[in-house]
Structures are given as C-alpha cells and as structure tokens.
Amino acid sequence: MDSVIRGVAIYAFLLAVTRLSGRRTMAQATPFDFVLVLIIAETTQQALLGDDFSLINAVVLIVTLFAVDVALSYAKRASSRLALWLDGAPTVLISDGRIDFHALGRARVSVNDLLEAARIQHGLKTLADIDAAVLEISGGISIVPKQQDG
Incomplete structure (x- = not known):
C-alpha cells in the first residue's frame, strides 16, 4: 500500500x-x-x-x-x-494582427517562436502576415494567416 x-x-x-x-x-x-x-x-x-x-x-x-x-x-x-x-486554457498571443506582449511574456513565448510557427504552418515570413496566433493547451502554436485581398 x-x-x-x-x-x-x-x-x-x-x-x-x-x-x-x-x-x-x-x-x-x-x-x-x-x-x-x-x-x-x-x-x-x-x-x-x-x-x-x-x-x-x-x-x-x-x-x-x-x-x-x-x-x-x-x-x-x-x-x-x-x-x-x-x-489550462488556450492563450491568445496575436489577435486581429496585434501582438499581446503581456501574453507572450506570461507564456514565455518569443516573437521568434511565433515566426517559426508561421513559417512551418503557412510559409509566412513576417508578423504582418499573421491575423491570429494562439498557444494551445497542448503547447503548440496555432497560426491564422491574414486574408489576402484579391
């Protein structure tokens, strides 16, 4: 026992x-x-x-x-x-293209981590190409790219 x-x-x-x-x-x-x-x-x-x-x-x-x-x-x-x-709950890191630096700091995620996820998932090169980013409860970062005009 x-x-x-x-x-x-x-x-x-x-x-x-x-x-x-x-x-x-x-x-x-x-x-x-x-x-x-x-x-x-x-x-x-x-x-x-x-x-x-x-x-x-x-x-x-x-x-x-x-x-x-x-x-x-x-x-x-x-x-x-x-x-x-x-x-825990998912943490929104970027919303409507705006970075939440407080959330990044709390989650200990760097801008480079966001860019790496954006490159891997969607081939995005800059933060300006990201509409939303979420740190999921699994620890992965989900990226939603901005809609392309035209």
Missing part, C-alpha cells in the same frame, strides 16, 4: 510542477529540457521505489500511475472546471 500512496503523491507532484512550468516547455524541448527530464526521472524513480526494487513493486507502481492517469482523464471529461485547472 505504501507504493500506491507514493505513486499517487509523486504523480500529483509532477503534474503540479509540469502545470506550473507552462505549456511552452512541453512543446519546445531543448537539450537542457531533455537532461532535466532524465534527472527528474532518476529522482522520481528513487522516490517511488524507496528501498523496494522488486518486480512486484515496479508493477504495482506502473499500474497505479496508469490508473491515476485514466481516472484523471475521466474526471476531466466530467468536470470542465477540473479540466481547465489541470490543462
């Missing part, structure tokens, strides 16, 4: 830390982020297993983590408030 409690506690803690770190970090992983994930994984493994490295304990923890994940997915479907709290 101790393993189940540790598993649920670590899951909740990692979920909270990931949520607080923001969506940008999930969408645009850098080599630093990869190293950080490896360190967190090792630390988490030690916290989850404690002194019990048995196969049974590992299986119990894996089943516990998947069960918590499935339970949260059902809970989010049942409660839009919980889904909003856990996943």
Whole structure:
C-alpha cells in the first residue's frame, strides 16, 4: 500500500510542477529540457521505489500511475472546471494582427517562436502576415494567416 500512496503523491507532484512550468516547455524541448527530464526521472524513480526494487513493486507502481492517469482523464471529461485547472486554457498571443506582449511574456513565448510557427504552418515570413496566433493547451502554436485581398 505504501507504493500506491507514493505513486499517487509523486504523480500529483509532477503534474503540479509540469502545470506550473507552462505549456511552452512541453512543446519546445531543448537539450537542457531533455537532461532535466532524465534527472527528474532518476529522482522520481528513487522516490517511488524507496528501498523496494522488486518486480512486484515496479508493477504495482506502473499500474497505479496508469490508473491515476485514466481516472484523471475521466474526471476531466466530467468536470470542465477540473479540466481547465489541470490543462489550462488556450492563450491568445496575436489577435486581429496585434501582438499581446503581456501574453507572450506570461507564456514565455518569443516573437521568434511565433515566426517559426508561421513559417512551418503557412510559409509566412513576417508578423504582418499573421491575423491570429494562439498557444494551445497542448503547447503548440496555432497560426491564422491574414486574408489576402484579391
């Protein structure tokens, strides 16, 4: 039972830390982020297993983590408030061609990130070509290009 409690506690803690770190970090992983994930994984493994490295304990923890994940997915479907709290809401970065620098700062997204998404999605070259940009809850940036006259 101790393993189940540790598993649920670590899951909740990692979920909270990931949520607080923001969506940008999930969408645009850098080599630093990869190293950080490896360190967190090792630390988490030690916290989850404690002194019990048995196969049974590992299986119990894996089943516990998947069960918590499935339970949260059902809970989010049942409660839009919980889904909003856990996943957040999309953040409008550009609206009607105007950049919201406050939103960019809060989301830790740079103008270069916007331009990269615009180039990749629509082949746009400048910010003037963008009508709207939204940081989605998945961490990706959606770009809506301006309508071409004519």
